[in-house]
Amino acid sequence: MIEPKVLSKIESIVGKKNFSATKEDKICYSYDATPLLQKYPDAVVFPEDAEQISKIMKLANQEKFSVVPRGAGSGLSGGSIPVDDSIVLVMTRWNKILELDESNLTITVQPGVITELIDIEAEKIGLFYPPDPGSIKFCTIGGNVAENAGGLRGLKYGVTKNYVLGLEMITPTGEVIYSGGKNVKDVAGYNLRDIMVGSEGTLGIFTKILLKLIPRPTNSKTLLAFFNSTIQSGEVVSEIIASKIIPSMIEFLDKTTIKCVEDYAHLGLNTNLEALLLIEVDGSKEEIDRNAELIHSICKKKNAVEILVAQTEAEALRLKTARRSAFSALARVKPTTILEDATVPRSKLPEMLEAIQKIVNEENILLGNFGHAGDGNLHPTCLTDERDYSEIHKAEKAFDRIFNTAIKLGGTITGEHGTGLSKSKFLEAAVGSAGLEFMKKVKSSWDPNNVLNPGKIFTLKPKCEGALPKFKNDIKEFSTNL
């Protein structure tokens, strides 16, 4: 526990109205969107400016408490879960769009801006902010940058990293640093910006984010193809890429997911088939017609049972709804939804789909599989019940096997959710022991007292291990009071 006199010092930095140590607030900020993890912070603070954050970090280094930065808490790897002796630093009030620069095609935002609003703002002047994580309607851009969030359009347009031009941030020791800017080329010194993107709140706290925008594509075409075999749907993906077409979207849904989506959204999907692919191409009219035709013929060659081509914007939206509602649809089935993001090189997708199916059967779990097939980025989603340890144990065993299979196929343990707490045990297998060692060197040199979001991604000091959050079931602190 942080000592009361230290909490008072923190309160005096941010002011009474921006500080809370009430039970209600501690509960609200004890979890994020990651299942199974929860821990109460000692206090919750809402800093108003960079100077306050800087002072908090300096105090944290003096008094040795931990600071856990947090946006909307939509993360899926436990990156914003409190740790022992920690305060949560909430950035959601930093929600201003600071500048839209039409002549340089950039937008500058505060970290608490909801991601979708950035693209809405860009669209007003014919520009486009492509990254679209599933949580786009409620996640904040600071979290997107911290996790290097992906989304449905990654295949053609890349991920958050590809749009971050500049960052203003507070270091773990309280300095303000800037990296990058409006120059589209800049090689002055080390590229600190790109190691900050995806650093999961462990290397700094963003206070200003400069993003690249691109001209908005004017035409697109959406197709939906159904298959009798998941493996064949995977082969279609490989063949499209090998044909030198880069669609703006190739999304996959397996049978379980199709059924749940149909139950949830009543789109008239054929629920008897094994897999569907949602494919979108964009570009000039000529280009999308040519590419859509080529994709159509590849789907046919691979025995697609049914191929729908949206004839109107509204119909395209309806088809895309099938994919966009996958997570919500699956989440209704059982009390606990464990959404993962094992990723493999695109050419290994058929093998990975087959392996997941085998693991699901052998471990006897209920799992819906969907995801960004064009990126080899799958979201195997286990529908389970956290109150039942044997269920959770089965799920964990299945995911262990899934991640190990991904690594064996040259893949990775996380394509877009981050390592956080959930996947730190797999990190060494994914990046090698020397790779892990050199990541730790960066962290230790920037955060010598290990006060900024410690224990996430990896554990620096053994003392932290006991301090990590556990299953919610283990948290009894308030249970009798509520």
Next chain:
Amino acid sequence: MIEPKVLSKIESIVGKKNFSATKEDKICYSYDATPLLQKYPDAVVFPEDAEQISKIMKLANQEKFSVVPRGAGSGLSGGSIPVDDSIVLVMTRWNKILELDESNLTITVQPGVITELIDIEAEKIGLFYPPDPGSIKFCTIGGNVAENAGGLRGLKYGVTKNYVLGLEMITPTGEVIYSGGKNVKDVAGYNLRDIMVGSEGTLGIFTKILLKLIPRPTNSKTLLAFFNSTIQSGEVVSEIIASKIIPSMIEFLDKTTIKCVEDYAHLGLNTNLEALLLIEVDGSKEEIDRNAELIHSICKKKNAVEILVAQTEAEALRLKTARRSAFSALARVKPTTILEDATVPRSKLPEMLEAIQKIVNEENILLGNFGHAGDGNLHPTCLTDERDYSEIHKAEKAFDRIFNTAIKLGGTITGEHGTGLSKSKFLEAAVGSAGLEFMKKVKSSWDPNNVLNPGKIFTLKPKCEGALPKFKNDIKEFSTNL
């Protein structure tokens, strides 16, 4: 000087045939393409495999000598110039293309492969490796990655960083680490790969490089527009970008450069005008026609005196030759050519062009200005004579003013050449003192004995300052023997 017994140990690691301490070799590896800098190494080694490099780095840490890695030596910021007590580690023999993976659109190469060969290999199967630094015909990909090299196609296609998917590298302490891979999405742990790109040989030595390829554009159109005012040519660039068109190339040449190019290549250019823009658009036929027409009308509106549109592939090549030969054409004029790469946000281009003109007039230097206008990345090139100190002094003063102007306009000291030795004195102004401090923390934590290419980008320990290379004139060591 490195002691003879240590040199013997180095020789025994790489073998007699891969080690040289002859005067001839020391001279050959004493300089790169950066003017004014030269220093002799104590030996030159040509390692054959990763294990030898690892052993050399471990020995360097034990015996405290420095290792300067080097490819073709085409760098323009002195990144591969030897330092005190150093050996040069030459990677040009690592010139194999290891794999071309058509299903994942990747190519794996050794660091000594000449950049142009990568695109030639990709082209055979309809793919494209876009980064095209001016030295494309002789520079090596390892150096491109180390410097994050740019080129003419940066505007639409980005720079080297945007194509590096994975790296195998030897750390300063001799460990082998891997970062990235064929997964198009991967957020497992810190993004070490992207801090390695542009680290100028100070954080590791690449032994394997995995690059992304993209489908090759099938159509392009090339325009050449002449202007009576450099500022108006700069305004054309801003207006094209603001019109939401991203050409594959917008290159600028000023009057001095046009004249030199015409003298050199006899292309029939109008040498009486102040500036020319070379603009290329690519994409579908429909798209390039529409965009070329729009660009044509913007040029006309901004009083272009003459606009040429290439009607054939051969004519397009002829127009592009005007730009591609700019550096060679300027380099013929005087004994010493100092090519710089001050960069500003695109919208600041007219202001920057005006400022450079003013500085050139006031400092009374001979300067040709050209560059990647679409990126705000200019190459003001001073034509001078290194044997004349007063000339060099004037050039240095002019460049000081040019870099400070770039920084004042929100620009940077280097868009694509790197900081190296030439620009380290400007780095703090460009990235801030806290930013510089955090870069040094990374270096110190990875290279605690400061043995890998020390003194480049920044100086870690004061002792190094005296050890840095000086003007060639100061180097007398071999002068009497040659």
